[in-house]
Amino acid sequence: xxxxxxxxxxxxxxxxxxxxxxxxxxxxxxxxxxxxxxxxxxxxxxxxxxxxxxxxxxxxxxxxxxxxxxxxxxxxxxxxxxxxxxxxxxxxxxxxxxxxxxxxxxxxxxxxxxxxxxxxxxxxxxxxxxxxxxxxxxxxxxxxxxxxxxxxxxxxxxxxxxxxxxxxxxxxxxxxxxxxxxxxxxxxxxxxxxxxxxxxxxxxxxxxxxxxxxxxxxxxxxxxxxxxxxxxxxxxxxxxxxxxxxxxxxxxxxxxxxxxxxxxxxxxxxxxxxxxxxxxxxxxxxxxxxxxxxxxxxxxxxxxxxxxxxxxxxxxxxxxxxxxxxxxxxxxxxxxxxxxxxxxxxxxxxxxxxxxxxxxxxxxxxxxxxxxxxxxxxxxxxxxxxxxxxxxxxxxx
Numbered sequence: 001x002x003x004x005x006x007x008x009x010x011x012x013x014x015x016x017x018x019x020x021x022x023x024x025x026x027x028x029x030x031x032x033x034x035x036x037x038x039x040x041x042x043x044x045x046x047x048x049x050x051x052x053x054x055x056x057x058x059x060x061x062x063x064x065x066x067x068x069x070x071x072x073x074x075x076x077x078x079x080x081x082x083x084x085x086x087x088x089x090x091x092x093x094x095x096x097x098x099x100x101x102x103x104x105x106x107x108x109x110x111x112x113x114x115x116x117x118x119x120x121x122x123x124x125x126x127x128x129x130x131x132x133x134x135x136x137x138x139x140x141x142x143x144x145x146x147x148x149x150x151x152x153x154x155x156x157x158x159x160x161x162x163x164x165x166x167x168x169x170x171x172x173x174x175x176x177x178x179x180x181x182x183x184x185x186x187x188x189x190x191x192x193x194x195x196x197x198x199x200x201x202x203x204x205x206x207x208x209x210x211x212x213x214x215x216x217x218x219x220x221x222x223x224x225x226x227x228x229x230x231x232x233x234x235x236x237x238x239x240x241x242x243x244x245x246x247x248x249x250x251x252x253x254x255x256x257x258x259x260x261x262x263x264x265x266x267x268x269x270x271x272x273x274x275x276x277x278x279x280x281x282x283x284x285x286x287x288x289x290x291x292x293x294x295x296x297x298x299x300x301x302x303x304x305x306x307x308x309x310x311x312x313x314x315x316x317x318x319x320x321x322x323x324x325x326x327x328x329x330x331x332x333x334x335x336x337x338x339x340x341x342x343x344x345x346x347x348x349x350x351x352x353x354x355x356x357x358x359x360x361x362x363x364x365x366x367x368x369x370x371x372x373x374x375x376x377x378x379x380x381x382x383x384x385x386x387x388x389x390x391x392x393x394x395x396x397x
Contacts, residue, residue: 083114090122099126103135110142117143117150121157128161136161152183159192168199187218194227203231203238232256236265242273249278257282258289267298276302280315287322293331296322297364300335303342312343330360337365341372363389 027043029036038046086109093102106123124139143154155178162171175193179185185193190213197205210228213219232252239245249257249266256262263286270279280302287296299319303312319336326332337352349372356365370385 079112079114083109083112083116083119086112086114087118090119094122094126099129102126103130106139117153121150121153124161125157128164151181152178155181156188156192159189159196163192163195163199166199168196171196172200185212187213187216190216190218198227201234201238203235206231229256229259229262232262233265236262236269239269242270242275245269245273246275246278249282258286260286260290260292260295264295264298267295267302271298271301277311284318291326293326293329295331296329296335297331298335299332300338303339312339315339316343328359330356330362330365333359334362334365334368337368341368341375346372346376361388361392363392366392 025039027038029038086105090102090105090109093099093105103123103126106119106126109119110123120139120143124136124143127133127136127139140154140158143150155174158174159171159178162168162174171192175189175196178189183189190209194206194209194213197203197209207228210219210224210231214221214224235248236245236252239248245266249270252262252266257266263282267279267283270276270282280299283295283299283302286292287299296319299315302315316336316339319332319339322332323329323336333352333356337349337356340346340349340352350369353365353369353372356362357369366385366389370382370389373379373382373385
């Protein structure tokens with residue numbers, strides 16, 4: 001169809017040209033004293049040539065006027081193309097671990113005038129991996145005064161750098177700047193904040209960040225449980241008096257209280273501060289939930305003095321109930337021996353301590369027997385037990 005139209009157009013043009021050539025009409029141009037007479041056909045042809053020439057001249061003048069803008073645009077596009085090539089090169093080198101090459105490529109892109117903060121950020125991270133901290137800080141300065149997204153990259157990179165250098169205060173300051181800029185805490189920022197709060201020892205904040213990450217399902221359940229246990233252990237260790245420790249344990253989740261490691265740390269702290277009744281209850285709850293031979297040894301350190309009052313007798317009775325289920329547990333036998341020793345039940349103390357040693361000799365059991373011998377007025381026997389205890393310590397070393 002297209003070719004048919006072209007053929008019809010050519011035929012029509014030929015007919016028009018033939019008709020016009022036989023046309024007797026003419027054009028007379030008068031400019032006294034000059035007269036120019038042209039055929040109509042020649043005048044039309046000259047008019048068309050003049051139009052084409054004028055159109056070309058106008059286009060040429062416009063092109064000349066816009067030439068600087070075209071040149072500038074061409075150079076910019078060429079620079080952007082080079083920057084994109086360098087960005088690919090930078091990213092490939094960075095993720096391949098070739099940090100020196102990544103920094104070099106990013107620096108070249110910056111020299112070409114690329115205004116994106118991505119190049120200085122990558123250059124800074126590469127310099128950080130190379131431990132060239134002065135260059136890293138210079139690249140970070142180059143990334144300032146950018147858009148919100150670029151500022152977020154810079155602050156997150158700064159946080160990571162400070163954490164790697166174990167400077168949690170500076171890391172938290174960068175995160176505070178990020179929040180002040182209007183950026184809500186996202187998963188990446190929360191993960192960095194978790195590490196910063198851990199390094200800073202802000203265990204209440206660690207628990208708060210853990211809750212946020214768990215709500216977003218952004219942390220492994222097992223890892224979250226381990227970190228929560230660590231946070232509570234550190235909170236327990238930070239307490240300096242019995243009221244503070246009691247208040248801390250009041251907020252401790254019940255599931256954590258029953259874990260052996262947490263119960264052990266809490267019980268030791270309570271015993272050292274004179275909170276034996278609470279330590280006894282805490283240990284009993286943990287042991288009833290899950291038996292632990294090492295934990296039950298602490299139960300023998302929770303005593304009420306050297307007179308057999310009701311609480312002390314109940315404590316011994318509880319331990320003897322456990323003994324019916326764990327007859328050969330050296331830790332439980334040792335605990336019973338200590339409790340009986342504290343209450344002046346010499347015979348029972350001797351039997352339990354001897355039974356504990358028969359199952360598994362220990363420094364604590366021999367030391368308790370030495371103390372019993374001293375109370376019974378047997379210094380030679382006590383000295384013998386102390387020597388056995390010391391031999392066990394030397395062997396363990």
